[in-house]
Amino acid sequence: MKLDHVLKSQQFSKQQLEKLFRRADKLERQFNSPHRRKLKNSLNGKLLFNVFYEPSTRTRMSFAAAAHHLGMNVVETENAKLFSSAIKGESLEDTVRVLNSYLPDVIVIRHHLDGEIEETAKISSCPIINAGDGQGQHPTQALLDLYTIWKEIGRLADIRVMICGDLAHGRTVRSLVYLLSKFANIEFVFFTPETPDIPGFFRMKQDLKEHLDENEIKYTEISSGFDEALPQCDVVYITRMQLERFEGQSVDYGSSSYAIDASRISRMKDSAILMHPLPRNTEIHTEVDTDPRSVYFKQAGYGMFVRMALLQFVLGR
Numbered sequence: 001m002k003l004d005h006v007l008k009s010q011q012f013s014k015q016q017l018e019k020l021f022r023r024a025d026k027l028e029r030q031f032n033s034p035h036r037r038k039l040k041n042s043l044n045g046k047l048l049f050n051v052f053y054e055p056s057t058r059t060r061m062s063f064a065a066a067a068h069h070l071g072m073n074v075v076e077t078e079n080a081k082l083f084s085s086a087i088k089g090e091s092l093e094d095t096v097r098v099l100n101s102y103l104p105d106v107i108v109i110r111h112h113l114d115g116e117i118e119e120t121a122k123i124s125s126c127p128i129i130n131a132g133d134g135q136g137q138h139p140t141q142a143l144l145d146l147y148t149i150w151k152e153i154g155r156l157a158d159i160r161v162m163i164c165g166d167l168a169h170g171r172t173v174r175s176l177v178y179l180l181s182k183f184a185n186i187e188f189v190f191f192t193p194e195t196p197d198i199p200g201f202f203r204m205k206q207d208l209k210e211h212l213d214e215n216e217i218k219y220t221e222i223s224s225g226f227d228e229a230l231p232q233c234d235v236v237y238i239t240r241m242q243l244e245r246f247e248g249q250s251v252d253y254g255s256s257s258y259a260i261d262a263s264r265i266s267r268m269k270d271s272a273i274l275m276h277p278l279p280r281n282t283e284i285h286t287e288v289d290t291d292p293r294s295v296y297f298k299q300a301g302y303g304m305f306v307r308m309a310l311l312q313f314v315l316g317r
């Protein structure tokens with residue numbers, strides 16, 4: 001399977017997702033076997049540029065680690081907003097044009113403007129991977145989220161998923177909903193805290209709801225009844241408030257209205273899983289970290305294998 005740019009969740013077919021997940025699973029097994037060193041031959045000597053204009057721990061490091069494990073070389077810039085020529089007024093398009101001339105095999109970009117990476121990909125002579133664009137999408141996070149559900153629940157159809165937190169400004173939830181909506185009999189519950197001062201401030205954006213309506217996918221939006229909804233779900237996906245995305249606007253949100261503590265996790269089904277893209281703030285208490293349903297650290301770990309598989313497909317292996 002050969003992929004070109006990786007820009008948004010909608011681009012993946014179910015068949016591609018299945019191939020990708022089988023490959024990630026195989027890579028994980030190979031990585032933990034005596035044949036681990038052979039992986040280095042897979043993309044030996046290929047060059048990855050990691051260009052991050054916004055903060056990142058997991059995405060940047062797991063792409064770099066994935067590349068190293070496959071024998072690639074990595075050149076990166078973090079905080080490119082301040083430390084690259086962006087501060088001198090250079091556009092992403094000009095930057096990528098120049099980077100292309102250093103002959104990388106793939107460029108991974110995180111940028112603060114929605115849609116900017118997709119636009120820039122049009123002029124790039126090598127594949128571009130969107131590692132998060134503003135409040136737009138984060139397709140590789142959604143891939144690892146879906147992989148986690150596939151591994152931990154064992155199926156991608158017939159599941160009820162509750163997604164909670166700041167659904168208006170978070171990009172991971174957008175990409176995840178687009179990806180999950182490809183599968184049969186998926187039902188979403190969107191929980192956002194009440195915001196009496198600016199009603200509906202954290203609610204899922206209209207474009208996504210239109211997508212669900214057009215595809216006749218069931219969803220409900222709630223701002224109360226969280227405890228009653230918990231026992232009904234197979235996946236509980238928690239996100240943080242994206243504070244940096246609404247700086248200066250004073251919004252009163254009850255941060256505890258969906259915080260998972262020991263008493264709340266005990267309401268979840270034994271077979272359900274608790275996910276979070278991380279980083280977390282106070283919306284998942286550390287006391288539930290050891291509960292077998294808490295899979296968020298495992299989820300982050302799966303990210304590296306999914307990104308290894310993705311790099312192989314993008315580079316035609």
Ligand code: NCD
Nearest residue numbers: 058059132138172277278279
């Ligand atoms: C997310 C992001 O950058 O959108 N982080 C990540 O890549 N795991 C989630 C977040 O910042 O809340």
